Amino acid sequence: MKRILNVILSAVCAVLSAVSCIEETIPIGSSVTQAQVSASKSALKSMINSIPATLYASGVAGYASSYGDHTDFGIPGVHLRMEHMLEDLATMSDNPYYNRFYAYDMNMAQGSEYTYCAYFWDYYYTLIRLANDVIASMKPIIDENGTDQEDVEFKHIIGQAYAYRAWFYLDLARLYEPKLNKYTDVRHIAGLTVPIVDEYTTIDDTKGNPRVPREEMYKFIFDDLARAEKYLDKSKTTFTAPTLMAVYGLYARAYIELGAAYKENKGVNPNPDILPLTQDEAYAKAAEYARKVIDESGKTPLTQAQWEDPSNGFNNGTSQNAWIWGITVSSEVLNNLLTYISHMSAEAAWGYGRYAQFGAASALYDQIPDADFRKHSWLDPERTDYYDYKFAGSEEDRDNFLNGAQPAKSYVALKFRPAQGECSDFNIGNAGDYCLMRIEEMYFIEMEAKANLQFAEGVKLLQDFMKEYRYSSYDRNPSTWEDFKTEYMLQKRIEFWGEGILMFDYKRLDVGINRAFAGSNHPSVFRLGATEGRSPQWNIVVTRVEFQSNTAITDETNNPDPSNKIPMAEE
Secondary structure (H helix, E strand, O other), X not given: OHHHHHOOOHHHHHHHHHHHHHHHHOOOOOOOOHHHHHHHHHHHHHHHHHHHHHOOOOOOOOHHHHHOOOOOOOHHHHHHHHHOOOOOEEEOOOOHHHOOOHHHHOOOOOOOOOHHHHHXXXXXXXXXXXXHHHHHHHOOOOOOOOOOXXXXXXXXXXXXXXXXXXXXXXXXXXXXXXXXXXXXXXXHHOXXXXXXXXXXXOHHHHOOOOOOEHHHXXXXXXXXXXXXXXXXXXXXXXXXXXXHHHHHHHHHHHHHHHHHHHHHOOOOOOOOOOOOOOHHHHHHHHHHHHHHHHHHOOOOXXXXXXXXXXXXXXXXXXXXXXXXXXXXXXXXXXXXXXXXXXXXXXXXXXXXXXXXXXXXXXHHHOOOOOOXXXXXXXXXXXXXXXXXXXXXXXXXXXXXHHHOOOOOOOOEEOOOOOHHHXXXXXXXXXXXXXXXXXXXXXXXXXXXXXXXXXXXXXXXXXXXXXXXXXXOOOOOOOOOHHHHHHHHHHHHHHHHOOOOOHHHHHHHHOOOOOOOOOOOOOXXXXXXXXXXXXXXXXXXXXXXXXXXHOOOOOOOOOOOOOOOOOOEOOO
């Protein structure tokens, strides 16, 4: 992990400065005085606050600065990579230059020697190092039982660090664990995730650090979540940091993955000695934690007015009551291009989105009834025949968007609005908050878990959610698991389009993609043929830089290169 440990970026430098400050005030191995503890608090705050800052910083993985890569802008860059591996995000422009993620659309250059897949590895392990630094620095202050220091603020800092680290490893595990598919043979590496690097790991340790089995990784994650749950101050509810509700949400995400993994393995947990858990227990835990968030968070699903808000739609964590966890974005650190708004909002005149014209695949859009207000997330081919669209900005901005030099195309996205509805000034419009978890996800996790335990109850949960929160005339009534899965995924695709969580659902549930449907509005260069179940590119490949310095990862223990395994559709 030479690349991980030697990566140089401003955020890490800031953290290292804070660490040295701590080391000056708190000598490792000695007793800790109150004066030393007090002196370290500001440094620890700086360290923990560097993590959310790094979640939306450009160049963290080293590609924006080294290679001019405009996909290197934090966790939104990760999420857009994942969205482009699916079927519903269409680039309406015929010029792929403005789609900086085209390699993922085309399933090309995904092998270990390319930077496209290396980004996941380099970025997440950089974040893990930041969390590890906080945890290591807290050791002289608070022990495993929390008896050395009862300061609530200190406890909250380390609780956040454990929550962050659990999240980072959960994402890595889901990205890298190879799932069976019809295109690459992964049977010999089934169940492997990624190496664990914690606060005790030395550089020498990293030279022979293997990918750990699924159960070992999830035990590590659950241990971190348990510590986070123990230390987090229940009174702190800000959406900009991991709270107790976010921890419960991470538990729900983790347990639903394990339930599905054991179900696919005919109910068998291959490592019960490491993690004693059955299929039904995993589903029950997923439902339990999802319900805890629903019942205890006080959060409520987005209303139609909030969803369609032209100034605050999906860009303001305080304008509604649905977000559990998110990132506040400051205009002081923004580039005009290296942002989520720049890529995803065609209403923003300065960004890639105006030219790439990202929107919904018409095959998805055509399945949404007019009664479902979520259909307003994209521009209808008939424009205003059935809905009076609420556009961002001034009348001039709207005319420019619809009729200007780069006129809006049918199905283009209107979901992610420029901040404050500002379409011209990127210093204002790019500063939109970014959602990491909202309450609706918990409803869906509960549905899936319950459908696997008590099928009728899962169906009812889906029906109840749709009728109460999306459109009252909803009348779907799936009678088999396959029917339920199809309907569940359809509603989740509509609900979470563009939010970076759907690839995990596709991968977990072995759902195929199709960019070559009849009348496809994907440009011909992006029309991958329909897959039979999982796409092989969802098993992310470990970067060559890593296994050249880590002897425990080889070509044989790496995920196979998925590039070009899915044939392009015939013209």
